[in-house]
Amino acid sequence: MFRIDLHPTHISDCGQFRLRAGKPLPFGASIVPGGINFSVYSRSATSCQLVLFNKHQPEPFGLVPFKDEFRIGNVFTMVVFDLDYENIEYGFYMDGPFAPKEGQRFDKTKLLMDPYAKAIGGRDIWGIEPNWNDQYQHRSRICLDDFDWEDDRPLEIPIEDLIIYELHVRGFTRHPSSGVKHPGTFAGLREKIPYLKELGINCVELMPIHEFDEFENSRISPITGARLMNYWGYSNVGFFAPKAGYAAAGKYGMQVDECKTLIREFHKNGIEVVLDVVFNHTAEGDERGPYISYRGIDNKTYYLLTPDGYYYNFSGCGNTLNCNNPIVRNMILDCLRYWAADFHIDGFRFDLASILGRDQNGAPMHSPPLLETLAFDPILGKCKLIAEAWDAGGLYQVGSFPAWGRWAEWNGKYRDDLRRFIKGDSGLMGAMAQRLQGSPDLYQWEGRGACASINFITAHDGFTLKDLVSYNEKHNEANGEHNNDGANDNYSWNCGWEGESDDEGINRLRLKRMKNAVTLLLVSQGTPMLLAGDEMANTQWGNNNAYCQDNDISWVDWGLLVSNKELFNFFQKMIALRKAHPVLRNRSHFQNRDYMGSGFADITWHGLKAWNADWSAQSRTLAFMLCGRHAKGGKVEDDFLYMAMNMHWQMHGFELPGLPEDQAWYVAVNTDAQPPQDIWEVGKEVKLKEQNEFLLGERSVAVLIGKKPK
Amino acid sequence: MGVNISVDLKDEVARIDLGRRLDATNAPSLQEELQKIIGQKVSKMVFFAQELEYISSAGLRVIIFAKQKIGVDAHLYLISPQEAVLNVMKMSGLDNFMTVQTEFSE
Numbered sequence: 001m002f003r004i005d006l007h008p009t010h011i012s013d014c015g016q017f018r019l020r021a022g023k024p025l026p027f028g029a030s031i032v033p034g035g036i037n038f039s040v041y042s043r044s045a046t047s048c049q050l051v052l053f054n055k056h057q058p059e060p061f062g063l064v065p066f067k068d069e070f071r072i073g074n075v076f077t078m079v080v081f082d083l084d085y086e087n088i089e090y091g092f093y094m095d096g097p098f099a100p101k102e103g104q105r106f107d108k109t110k111l112l113m114d115p116y117a118k119a120i121g122g123r124d125i126w127g128i129e130p131n132w133n134d135q136y137q138h139r140s141r142i143c144l145d146d147f148d149w150e151d152d153r154p155l156e157i158p159i160e161d162l163i164i165y166e167l168h169v170r171g172f173t174r175h176p177s178s179g180v181k182h183p184g185t186f187a188g189l190r191e192k193i194p195y196l197k198e199l200g201i202n203c204v205e206l207m208p209i210h211e212f213d214e215f216e217n218s219r220i221s222p223i224t225g226a227r228l229m230n231y232w233g234y235s236n237v238g239f240f241a242p243k244a245g246y247a248a249a250g251k252y253g254m255q256v257d258e259c260k261t262l263i264r265e266f267h268k269n270g271i272e273v274v275l276d277v278v279f280n281h282t283a284e285g286d287e288r289g290p291y292i293s294y295r296g297i298d299n300k301t302y303y304l305l306t307p308d309g310y311y312y313n314f315s316g317c318g319n320t321l322n323c324n325n326p327i328v329r330n331m332i333l334d335c336l337r338y339w340a341a342d343f344h345i346d347g348f349r350f351d352l353a354s355i356l357g358r359d360q361n362g363a364p365m366h367s368p369p370l371l372e373t374l375a376f377d378p379i380l381g382k383c384k385l386i387a388e389a390w391d392a393g394g395l396y397q398v399g400s401f402p403a404w405g406r407w408a409e410w411n412g413k414y415r416d417d418l419r420r421f422i423k424g425d426s427g428l429m430g431a432m433a434q435r436l437q438g439s440p441d442l443y444q445w446e447g448r449g450a451c452a453s454i455n456f457i458t459a460h461d462g463f464t465l466k467d468l469v470s471y472n473e474k475h476n477e478a479n480g481e482h483n484n485d486g487a488n489d490n491y492s493w494n495c496g497w498e499g500e501s502d503d504e505g506i507n508r509l510r511l512k513r514m515k516n517a518v519t520l521l522l523v524s525q526g527t528p529m530l531l532a533g534d535e536m537a538n539t540q541w542g543n544n545n546a547y548c549q550d551n552d553i554s555w556v557d558w559g560l561l562v563s564n565k566e567l568f569n570f571f572q573k574m575i576a577l578r579k580a581h582p583v584l585r586n587r588s589h590f591q592n593r594d595y596m597g598s599g600f601a602d603i604t605w606h607g608l609k610a611w612n613a614d615w616s617a618q619s620r621t622l623a624f625m626l627c628g629r630h631a632k633g634g635k636v637e638d639d640f641l642y643m644a645m646n647m648h649w650q651m652h653g654f655e656l657p658g659l660p661e662d663q664a665w666y667v668a669v670n671t672d673a674q675p676p677q678d679i680w681e682v683g684k685e686v687k688l689k690e691q692n693e694f695l696l697g698e699r700s701v702a703v704l705i706g707k708k709p710k
Numbered sequence: 711m712g713v714n715i716s717v718d719l720k721d722e723v724a725r726i727d728l729g730r731r732l733d734a735t736n737a738p739s740l741q742e743e744l745q746k747i748i749g750q751k752v753s754k755m756v757f758f759a760q761e762l763e764y765i766s767s768a769g770l771r772v773i774i775f776a777k778q779k780i781g782v783d784a785h786l787y788l789i790s791p792q793e794a795v796l797n798v799m800k801m802s803g804l805d806n807f808m809t810v811q812t813e814f815s816e
Contacts, residue, residue, distance in 0.1 A: 086734045086766050144767050148774055187801045249801035254767055261803025 006033050008081050012064045021070040022077035027334065028116030028240070029090065029142045035081035036142060038066075038090070040114060041074050042298045043327065044104055045096040048076040051111060053089040055121060055141075055253075058134055063093075086253070089121050089139035090114070094296055100287070100309040103300035110291035113238065114140040115331065119256055120211040120238045126170065126184065126245035127214060127229070127550070138213065138237050138292050141253065145342060147260045154346045155272045156382050157202060159408065159527055160451045160585045162272065163575055165201040166459055167532035168232065168554070169209055169246050175555040182248035186255075186262040193269050199535060199568075200575035203272040205349055205386075207460060208233035209259070211241040213283055214550070221480045228480060228548040232460060234351055235283045235317060237292055239335045263344055272346035274384060275339060279332050280355035280391065285318035286311040301327050304362050312362045314355050314393030323356045329370045332356075337379045347384025349410070354387075354395035357402055364395055368402055375404035386410065386454055399442030403452065408527065411439055411453045418457050419468065419491035422517050424647050424699065427617045432645075433605065436624065438525030440589040449588050453526035457517050458534055461487070463544045465517060465534035468492045469510040470499060475542030478549065486545030499542060509699065511537075515570050515671040515678065516701050522578040523643055523703060525586055535571035536560040566675050573679045577668060577703070580682040583631035583638040594627070595634065599660070602630035606642075610657040620647040625657055628706075640706025646696045654694045659706045665691055666705045672697030717743040722753040724780075725814075728762045732769030741772050748779045755780055756814050759791040770804045777807045789814050 008018035022037045030037045038050055052062035066076040076092075091113055096106030113120065117140035122130065130137060173192060174184035180191040196204070216230040233243070247255035263273050282302075284295050287310065294302040304312040304320040311319040322328050339345045350356060357368040374380060389401040389409040398412050417431040434441045438450025458465045463474075472494045476486045495509045514537065521528045532538075533556040540546050546554040561568060578584050590603040605613040606623040613622055622645050628638035640663065644654045656665055666685035671678060680686060685705050688694065696702050715729040715736060724747055732740065755776055777786045786808045791799070799805035 084734060086768055144771065146771065148778070182801060185801075187803075190803070247801070249798055252766075252798050252802075254798065254802040257767065257770075257802040257804055264803070 008034075008079075010067065014063070016062060017064050018081040019064070019067070020079045020081075022079045024072045024075040024077050026116075027075075028114055028118060029140065031085055031142065031144070032079060035079045036083050036085055037077070037079045039075055039077040040092060040116070040297065041327070042076070042094060042096070043074050043301050044298060045076075045094045045106065047095045049093040050078070050080065051091045051093060052083070053091075053136070053139065055087050055089055058131070085142040089136075089141050091136055091140055092297070103305045103309050105287075105295055105299040107291060107296055110296045111136040112291065112296040113138045113293040115238075115293050115297065116240055116334070117141065117238050118145065118240050119143040119253065120241045120244065121253070123211070123213060123215075124244045124251050124253075130215065137290070138211070143253070143256045145256070147257065149260075149264060149344065152264045152267050152344055154340070154344050154382065155267055155270065156346070157272055158587070159384055160587045161579075162203045162384075162527050163201045163522070163578065164203045164205050164274065164454070164527065164529040165196065165199075165532055166205045166207065166529055168207045168460065170231070170550070171555045172532055173556075175552070175557050177558040178556070179558065184246070185248040185250075186242075186246055186258045187248040190262050190265050193265055193271070196271060197269050199572055200579065201530065202270055203274060203346070204266065205274040205276060205529065207276050208236075208278055208351075209242050209246060209275060210236055210278070211238035211243050213237055214245065216283055217548075219480065221478055223477050223480060226478070226549075226551055229550040230548065231550040231554060232547040234278050234547070235281070236278050237283050239279075239331070240338055260343060267344065273344075274347040274349055274386065275345055276349045276351060277336070278351045279321055279323060280352040281315035281317045281319050281321055286313065289318055298327070301325055304358070304360065312393075314358065314362065314391050314395075315352055316392030320355055320358070320362070320393075322360055323370050324359050324365065324368055326369075329373060332370060333373055333377060336374065336383075337377070340379055340383055345383070347386065349386040349388065351388055352391040353389055353401065354391040354397050355393070357395075357397070362393075366402070371402050371407065372404060375406040384408065399439070403446060403448055405446075405448060408452050408454050410459070410529075411435075411442070411455055411526065413442065414439060414453060414455045414524070414526070415457055415459075416489070416491060418517070418520055421645075421647060422457075422513055422520070423491060423493035424620065424649070425491075426620060429613070429615045429619050429622055432622060436520070436524050437590055437603065438586075444589050450525040450586055451527050454529055455521055455524050455526040456529040456531075457521055458531040459529065460531070461545070463490055463492055463542075464531060464538050464540055465514050466510070466537040466539045467542055467544070468517070469513045470494050470501075470539070471542040472498060473542070474544040476545050478543060478553065479545060479547075486543075490544060511567060512671050512700060514567060516699070518571055518574050519669055519671060519701050519703065520645070522574050523584060523641075525584070525589070528578070530571075532556060533560075535568050537564045537567055566678075569675070570679050573681060574669070576682050577679075581631075581638055581641060582636050583626045583628050583641055586632055588633055594630075596627075596629040598627050598629035600625070600627035600629070600640075602627055604657070606654070606657060608652055608654055610655040621645065621652055621654070623654055642704040642706060644694060644696050644702045644704070646698065646700055649698045651695060651697050654696055656692055656694055656704070663706050663708050664688070665694075666707065667694075667702065668705050669703035670696070670700065671702070672700035715740055715743075717747065719747045719750060719752065722751050724752050724755045725758065726756065727758045728765075730761050731764045732762065732772065733764065733766035734768035737766075737768040737772045741775060744772070744776050744779070752780045752784050754785050754787065756787045756789060757808075758789045758814075759795060760789065762792060762795050765795050765798065770799065770802070773808070774804060785809065787811055787814055
């Protein structure tokens, strides 16, 4: 089969390049027989030139105007023949009006990156000082998009069965103690897959892996002298390109292959991949920022602008992407479809997602077209959609994020209520009842179900788990902002000493409280998310906003695995416990009644007395029981599960509810017990001698399983 | 075809000399030569890489293509790759179907 529209029909003005009219779709640069099809759109540009470079060269070797007869609508498109696609970089010069008050900021002297670039050069190796005189810092490249996925496909694990693990690609293996061959890279992360399997998680949430500039806002820390970088990466240069500096083979331009290989390996090992995506702003900043791409291509389309042409700043980072503009909406959809289809991504977590629900004037919308489009898109149909349901402009939508039954949310209320509970605050019984049940107060009203709630106690924002129990205050001096940055409402408690301590009692208590946290998290209805490194008590020495720390502060220290075996073992067994008990992983909220005829309601509440919870303001003890007949809405059978929580500073006896005659209570977890009795392997729980009462130590939790003796 | 690249099929063993460079400029010719032996019985495909100093994405893909075409029962060997070349293959993950050896004997 041959085509009759593949041959050159024109010569460029300079006589150097053979051309023909291109196809508008797909946008970006695509390899076609004999050449490259370039396609870029702009609503207001009057002309566009393609600029061609040999890789890394400061000066271009070719300037090819897009002929007007090639234009289709607002799309500049052409095929350029005889290009060595592996060794070139390309960009655009765009001309158009410069009238900032009307939102137009065209500048035909600025080199512009292709918004649809699938690979980007300029930061090929992390941390290598760029040539600041180079007029074209972030350079579009052409990459081969074929890949042998073998029989890989997205895993489609039901969201209620996920145990999410949030990690930073570089920070996870960059520390010398990681022992991997290529620290801080996709290849390095691949070497840690056996570890993650051993831990038992089945989903990784990768902090931003799209191309970003680690040198953005880079400065020297006045306190430590270290070079502060844009380390977390919440600042987009290119939406369609995996970060070259995250690939060991990035210097060879093979970041796309390396990233896909990583995902294929994760899937082979039963681990889903969720990407943290940042559509709320770009790295171009406000009017003082650089021209990377969007500002010079179509400023008025891409950004939320005030009536005077200034940049709205709902992201806190200088600009806000105009997400509900129809053109930008399509770009976001194209982007997500690309990652889902070409990279087999299982889900997305949207940073500052409330921005995605603002209209073109910045006002919140009741039914944002973008969010609706994503909820119903067929290619994204089985992807998890997770919203960080707030922004930096005053919107807080936890419980009210426009969902269409598809969106889940980072439940910030869960984080705050659990932290307060774990530190022993009073007046939390009502809130805890809600959080443990998957927050029906927030999510039941629209029938969104328990797994609309992504439960977490720690995340990249804020303290690590170890620091949550070791510091009362944040210590971000190393960030160079006089400790003004980072959250103040951490709900943390240091157990009696601020920071590292040799005191055995303090350290025992800290360890117990960390066990309490992970037990509560993994026993709650909803989908749990863990922070990488918490299982080995990783510390940031009290820095709760390590966004700029590309060093020991934020890198996971694998040496801690050796000294924190007890905690790792606890995490591992707790994860196994959750996986073994479907009664913990319901999609819908409890009905608080017996609809299976077992004689027990799906959930019942207890306290020191069975069937009698103490909901009073000063209460710090609570318990609940789940009836295994009601697991997964009655579709599967599970054991009874009882959890006792004693956040008081004294030991208490919990009267146990009676079980059916043929069953007995077994202890699975007791955070007050010394190892190995703090947690038992699934199936090896210990039958309680005393079946009517359980004595639980101060500031501890316990999980009992009710089942038939063997 | 490019300098130093050759394909030779004898007794079901295909020997391919990769020369010094394999990239988008000469990969298509190598692929054409490999196409000629596909359909014939090949039980082993042996790529000699001692001289190879540089392999690009496109070059790697020709080797993968060869593996896909000669079928699951055939074996693919890469002989004496230089460290830089082997590293690139391992980092990008495009190495999981071949056996790396320092020598090849029937």
